[in-house]
Amino acid sequence: MPAQYRRHVLLALFLTLSAGLGCALLVERNGWAAPSSLSSPAGAAHMVDAFEAVSGPQPGFRRNHAKGLCVSGRFDSNGQGVALANTGLLRTGSYPVTGRFSVVGGNPSVNDTQGGMRSLALDISNGGETWRMALNSSPVFFVRTPEALLEQLQASVPADGREARIRHFRRDHPESQAFEDWMAAHRPSTGFDNAAYFSVNAFRFNSADGQEHLVRWRLQPETPYAPLSDEQIAQNDPDMLSYGLASRLAEGPLRWHLILTPALPGDPVNDATQLWTQPGHQEIDAGVLVIDAQQPQMDGPCRDIDFNPLILPPGITPSDDPLLQARGAAYAESHRRRVREMAGQ
Numbered sequence: 001m002p003a004q005y006r007r008h009v010l011l012a013l014f015l016t017l018s019a020g021l022g023c024a025l026l027v028e029r030n031g032w033a034a035p036s037s038l039s040s041p042a043g044a045a046h047m048v049d050a051f052e053a054v055s056g057p058q059p060g061f062r063r064n065h066a067k068g069l070c071v072s073g074r075f076d077s078n079g080q081g082v083a084l085a086n087t088g089l090l091r092t093g094s095y096p097v098t099g100r101f102s103v104v105g106g107n108p109s110v111n112d113t114q115g116g117m118r119s120l121a122l123d124i125s126n127g128g129e130t131w132r133m134a135l136n137s138s139p140v141f142f143v144r145t146p147e148a149l150l151e152q153l154q155a156s157v158p159a160d161g162r163e164a165r166i167r168h169f170r171r172d173h174p175e176s177q178a179f180e181d182w183m184a185a186h187r188p189s190t191g192f193d194n195a196a197y198f199s200v201n202a203f204r205f206n207s208a209d210g211q212e213h214l215v216r217w218r219l220q221p222e223t224p225y226a227p228l229s230d231e232q233i234a235q236n237d238p239d240m241l242s243y244g245l246a247s248r249l250a251e252g253p254l255r256w257h258l259i260l261t262p263a264l265p266g267d268p269v270n271d272a273t274q275l276w277t278q279p280g281h282q283e284i285d286a287g288v289l290v291i292d293a294q295q296p297q298m299d300g301p302c303r304d305i306d307f308n309p310l311i312l313p314p315g316i317t318p319s320d321d322p323l324l325q326a327r328g329a330a331y332a333e334s335h336r337r338r339v340r341e342m343a344g345q
């Protein structure tokens with residue numbers, strides 16, 4: 001390449017890089033956008049900062065789903081799930097479970113009658129394999145990408161202009177409609193015990209005969225769903241969910257069925273905002289989750305667990321759903337911060 005062209009190319013490259021770096025610094029300092037990938041450690045820190053900006057500092061608590069309680073029990077697998085994944089935890093047997101019920105948001109003292117959703121996180125282990133999952137009581141999520149979640153958090157910061165920012169977010173994210181519709185049509189359940197909990201994201205299941213299936217799952221309660229009544233809402237008991245669970249457990253263990261649903265061709269497997277609406281899905285009942293005890297989260301066995309949904313047993317791997325890698329990174333960052341804060345107390 002002639003010398004004068006080489007000089008031009010180098011100059012152009014230098015200008016491009018400095019402009020890029022300058023923009024990145026500006027963008028980062030002003031919080032307009034995240035670093036390139038929200039699944040990187042820097043991106044996860046940015047995401048967790050955004051959760052903190054919405055709820056204010058709550059040292060020692062999870063940066064989302066801050067209010068919750070620990071539970072324990074077992075998963076009685078009936079072996080049916082092995083048809084989909086060659087996983088020890090899906091073979092017939094009984095495996096210990098440590099779990100956590102929670103409500104959404106970063107405020108550990110939020111009033112239980114306010115939230116529209118219940119959540120359940122589980123660690124199922126057999127000594128060699130561990131399966132962690134964090135499930136919500138809605139079958140779909142309100143955004144498709146971590147970038148959109150970050151946008152929503154930034155719009156929700158309690159500061160001037162919040163309402164307009166949220167209105168703009170809604171206008172720009174029609175993909176939230178299925179979530180909004182579902183929430184409008186389903187009043188929250190009266191308790192943690194009578195809600196179904198959904199994986200929302202799909203995961204890849206690999207069976208022993210080499211077949212691959214994309215699978216969503218849910219935990220279906222044996223206790224029938226009952227919607228929160230107007231009277232319960234009016235009573236405004238801030239801790240109704242933990243008291244309710246304690247009184248149900250005093251009567252005996254609670255049970256949910258693990259229902260595995262493989263995708264049909266054409267199902268949106270990488271988009272957690274969409275339901276799988278085609279008729280004819282196969283549903284495999286893989287066994288029963290039995291919860292028989294509850295403990296406070298402050299010193300219970302779930303406190304220091306990172307219920308990172310990417311901690312999976314052999315035979316199950318993440319799908320290409322863009323939320324999943326960002327979830328893994330953000331949960332790890334939130335866990336790192338709260339464990340360090342607890343250690344410093």
Ligand code: HEM
Pocket residue numbers: 047048051061062063064065068100101102119120121134135136141145146149198199200201272305306307323324326327330331332334335338
């Ligand atoms: C990119 C998307 C998401 C991000 C960045 C995110 C972020 C977080 C963070 C930071 C925590 C606190 C983790 C900890 O400190 O242990 C958390 C907890 C939780 N998230 Fe998400 N989340 C996302 C999507 C979802 C989805 C799709 C679901 C439901 C399927 C979900 C369900 C939960 C539950 C149940 C917990 C509580 C876990 C526990 O009890 O420790 N999240 N999330």
